[in-house]
Structures are given as C-alpha cells and as structure tokens.
Amino acid sequence: MPTTKPTLVLITGANQGIGFEVVKKLILEHKDYHILMAGRRKDAIADSARLLKEIEPNASVEPLVLDLTSDESIAAAVQYINETYGYLDVLINNAGIGGNSARGPWPRTEWQEVFNTNVFGTSVLTDSLIPLLAKSDKTKRVVFVTSELGSIEWKSKPSNEFVLPYKVYAASKAALNMLAVNLAMQYSQDSTWKINLACPGHCATRFTDYAGTDTAANGALNICRLATLEADGETGTMSNRFGTIPW
Template sequence: MAASKTLVLITGANQGIGFETAKNLLLASNAYHVLLGTRDLTKGTASASALKTLPIKGQVEPIQIDVTKDDSVDAAAAHVESTYGKLDILVNNAGIFSKNPKARDAFREILAVNSVGVVSVTEAFLPLLRKSSAPRLIFVGSSVGSIRQAADPNSKYYAPAANEYRASKAALNMLLVQYWVKLQKENFKVFGADPGLIATNFVNPEQVRKRGAMEPDVGGERVASVVRGDRDADVGRMCGEYGVSPW
C-alpha cells in the first residue's frame, strides 16, 4: 500500500452492499486501499479479482475475517497491524437475516453477527484506528431499525415483521451513538450509513424489487458517500437516502 493511501476495511465485502461500497470508492478515486473482509477467503479473492478487472483507481485485497469468531477477528487485526501499522476507516457492514422459524434461535443467530460481531470487530481495530490521523468508524444500519418509524402507523416500516433483524439494527443505532460520544474527543468521526432497501441476495432480490428496492450500486454509493466524507455535516447520526434517518 502506498503511504498516501487511505486504508479502509469493509466487513462482509465479498458481495452485496459491502462489495458495491468498495467498487464505488475504487472507481472514483485513487485515494483508497480497500481490504475486502470476508469469511471465505476463496470468495473474497474472487471478488477482489473481479474488481481488478474494472478500471479501478485505488487498490484492493481480500482479508479473512469472521465477525462471530474471536480468533478470526484478532488474527485480522494482527495482520493489519503487522502489514500496515494502522487503519484509517472501518466499515462495519457484515450482517445476516435469519429465516429460522424459532424466534429465540433466530435472535441468537442475528445478534451474533449484527450486534456482538460489530462490537468485536470495532474493539479489535480501535487501537489501529487510533494510529490514523483521521480515523473514521462507520456502522451500516437500516431504516427498519428506527423505533420512531416502527411505531408510526403512517410509516412504511410500521409492520410486525422481521423482529430479530430490526432489533439488531436498533441496537446498532445505540452502538453508533455510544461510540460517537466516547470517541469524538479523540478526533474520530463516527457515523451510521443506511443504504436503504436494496435488491441483494440478502433476501429475495426479485421480491424486494417489487417493493421498490434499488440496485446494489445505489446502496453502495450511499455508504461510500459517508466513507468519502460527503456526509460529514451529519457526523454522529445515521445517514440515509432521505438525509438523516430518525432513531
């Protein structure tokens, strides 16, 4: 990595919004060296290779990281430390949606990735972010995690569905605020990035397209805009398709 590059780690980036975020950053600027976080290194390598076939301006490489496994998270942090000595931007993007019919099991599965995994990765990489001259910490959230909208009969998010996933994204809102309160005195910029309803294989893409879902590159650009600093006026908040997403 060239010394002048901004080092960005995006978890869950071998596909979907994470991949599109990386693509948006790399196509638009030579400022970034992107680490594609992936549970399966084979898939991550293939995704990095696919990006390299495009006219990207920055640099990209895969890195193995399973956010549910402490050993994997710690190994990824150790690799970044020994290779680069710092991290400039962490994008907590990895997330899952469970179709497990048993609510208690679905909650455990989802929270392990979408909440506990986020804390695990953030805490492991905070020492490396502190070595950056302009550290940036980003949580990829969702409008379905907004309690205000969930309680509003006039909102499209007023529906008793996907309880486990929605609760995990509501928890992410609190994590965002708490890290912002904690880290702003250390020159950190902490954000939430809400890509909106996007047609990825996270759920059935054709089904969500019928509900007005946008294509993955749109969601990736919404997250990339936060990474680039386009939304810095909204630091400490969840930046979404309509401005600042309500809590």
C-alpha cells in the first residue's frame, strides 16, 4: 500500500478533444497522479478511460459521470469524491460548448444553453469543490479553460475578424474569466492556491468541426502547465502556450 496520497485531479469534458489530451499528457508525465475523468455520457467517458489504459497500462484514471447542466449530477460527483477520497488537489474546468450559431440569430434559448454549461455549471461545480480543494495538502490548482474570444481587449480591436461572430460563446468565456479572477483574488494571499485561465488556441476538435489550425495535444500544453504548478507558480493569470493574454 502506498503511504503517500496520489495527486488527485478532476477534469471535466475529458472523454474527447483537448480534455482527453490533457489526461493523456498528465498520466504519461506524472505517475503519482490519479485522474478522475469526468464526462456527461457514461459510455463515452468509460471508453475514453479504457483507451488511455491501453496507451499507458499503469495509468491511474477513473471515469466519472458529471453533467454540468444538472445540479443533481454535480452533487453526486462531489459526494463521490468526498466519500471516496475526502480531498482534491487539482480541478480542471475544461468542458464547454460553442452554441449553435456563430453569426446569429441568438435567441434567449441559445444564451441559456451556452451559459448554463460554460458559466453556471462550471461555477456551481467549482464552488462545490472548494471545501475538498481546501483539504489538499499540496498546491491547490484550479484551471479554467477559456478562449481568446473571451478577451474584451482582444475582441475590441476593430481589425479582429471575430468581432461579430460567436457573440454568445465569447460572452460566456468573458463571464468565465471574471469567475476565475474572482476566485483567484479570494485566495491571492494564500500561496498554496493557484487559480488560472488557459486558452488552448484554435484546435482541431469536434468543437471546431476539426477545422482548428492546431492540434488538441498542443491545446493541452498550457492547461497541463497550469495544472502542475508548484508553490512558486503564478495565480490570477490568463495565458496561452505562448504567453499572457490581455483581459
């Protein structure tokens, strides 16, 4: 029986795309990590965990059903982690949706759907996990996966080709940025907390209809960096793998 507790990680939306690549990189580079791979579809997340076990037989991964649009699902997942482990070291808020329409119209239902997952669900989950993160005896790391489209400074440049499209999605990521900064400032005086935002870049995943110009594996790089920060790491930042992104 190992005497030291594994570094316990929860990542949402881990069954495919960038989330899957994050888990793959973490298990290959951190043998002492146990990763709770959360996904809203039971079969899909179980298949993905199995696939990672084929890639790395010693991988310590575990599928967990978690749908961000359901308070019951969030509560059940948090209860499971509490009763099984009693702590959490790393939370990666990766799951997100883009919505149905890049160029509108944007009816209320579209706003509700995108914000429900990207903002409301992520906020409820994060708040529910704070007590378990507080019980971590390691550096507590929370990574919010955002987008350059959520940068108000970036978006306000007239030359930006994305000024009009993706209005709802961009607003949801701007709201997520505020959520993350809020939390980071709450713990800014405690160096054991590292709370940051990661932009993966334009990656070829289902999210972009596989038209992204970068790979999901490259999209995972900065997320993994922020998820493995130690005591001297940054907090309250937004970055991609090339550096800081303006708010």
